[in-house]
Amino acid sequence: MKELWESGKIRIFLSVLLVLVMLSLFTRNVENNIVSTSVNTLTYGLSKVSAAAKERNTDGMSYDELKDEYDALSEANRELRARLVDYYDVKEENARLWKFYELKKEHKDYQFVPATVLRRDSNDEFYSFTIDKGTASDISTGDPVMGENGIIGYISEADANTAKVVTILSPQASIGATDKASKDTGIITGSSKYADDNLTMFAKLKSEHKVKTGDIITTTGISGIYPKNLIIGEVTDIGYDTYDTSYYAVVKPYEDIRKITDIAVITSFDGEGEILKRNSD
Numbered sequence: 001m002k003e004l005w006e007s008g009k010i011r012i013f014l015s016v017l018l019v020l021v022m023l024s025l026f027t028r029n030v031e032n033n034i035v036s037t038s039v040n041t042l043t044y045g046l047s048k049v050s051a052a053a054k055e056r057n058t059d060g061m062s063y064d065e066l067k068d069e070y071d072a073l074s075e076a077n078r079e080l081r082a083r084l085v086d087y088y089d090v091k092e093e094n095a096r097l098w099k100f101y102e103l104k105k106e107h108k109d110y111q112f113v114p115a116t117v118l119r120r121d122s123n124d125e126f127y128s129f130t131i132d133k134g135t136a137s138d139i140s141t142g143d144p145v146m147g148e149n150g151i152i153g154y155i156s157e158a159d160a161n162t163a164k165v166v167t168i169l170s171p172q173a174s175i176g177a178t179d180k181a182s183k184d185t186g187i188i189t190g191s192s193k194y195a196d197d198n199l200t201m202f203a204k205l206k207s208e209h210k211v212k213t214g215d216i217i218t219t220t221g222i223s224g225i226y227p228k229n230l231i232i233g234e235v236t237d238i239g240y241d242t243y244d245t246s247y248y249a250v251v252k253p254y255e256d257i258r259k260i261t262d263i264a265v266i267t268s269f270d271g272e273g274e275i276l277k278r279n280s281d
Contacts, residue, residue: 100264103146107227109270112146113137117261118162126170126195127258128156133265136160142225144266147255150231151175151219152263163265167257168232169195176220177202177232179249182210185220188232188251198256202235202249211235211249227269 104110115131133139135158143155145165153167166172168188175188179202186204194200202217215235221228233253240247 100146100148103264107269110227110266111138111268112264112266113139114262114264115139115163117263124170125192126172126190127167128153128165128170129167130162130164131263131265132162134158134161134163138267139163139265140267144226144230146230146264146266147257147260148262149254150233151226151253152255152257152260154225155265165263168200168253169198169257173200175226175232176222177217178220179211179215179235180218181215182212184209184211186248188217188219194250198253198258199236200233200251200253201239202251203241203246205247205249207247209247211238211247213237215249217249217251221271224271227266227271 100112100114104112113133115133115137118130118132120127120129139155139158141155141158145152145154151168153165153170153173155163156166156172157164167190168175169190171190171192173189176185177188178185184205186202188200189203190200202211205211213235217232217235219226219228219230219232221230231254233251235249236252237250238247239250
């Protein structure tokens, strides 16, 4: 044995064995560290998820209870949106009413319904349009239609929820009118010659008329179809109709009828239909 130790072979063997043992221990420690780190990381993540879940459900509510609460909140949200839409509708309606406040203040006998232009007839060269109110709002055929600054036309047809407006730019219009300065009377009616320029005609003037440019034209109210003194527009020119040998004035309405969006329909007024009633009697 002494010879074996002194030869050095046993010392080499023991040295190699020691190295192998140390390597084995080192490797095991490294693996243990990796596994430990991985386990710790996973455990930390799970603990965070668990903590978050506890924060979200601190009162111990069940899934069904949470779903019921969510559904209730969703329904409340829908109701709030609906009320908001109603609020905007009322706000818009009030804004339209305010536009015609002065008209109502000056003519307390007027009953009118504010409305909005829904669409225009692209095939109509006289700019007729359809509004968003009808017979359900007490609107009737023949009712006068106003803008904020003057008369627009009349209701030519109506159903429950909409109505069509023929404008004073159209030859279908026939409104008794007077010149406030000269007292000359005539008929407001449209013409294809002037409609695209937002102009209409004060027709059937007598040869000795005294109408001048700048004069203001209003309704006469004689027929009982339109109230008296509704503003129509201002005279811009005087012409002569060779076809029926009569004079006329070109009138520019105080509203741009081609672009108007908000109107008011006069549904009743003092003196409405009186001439028609007398004629029928």
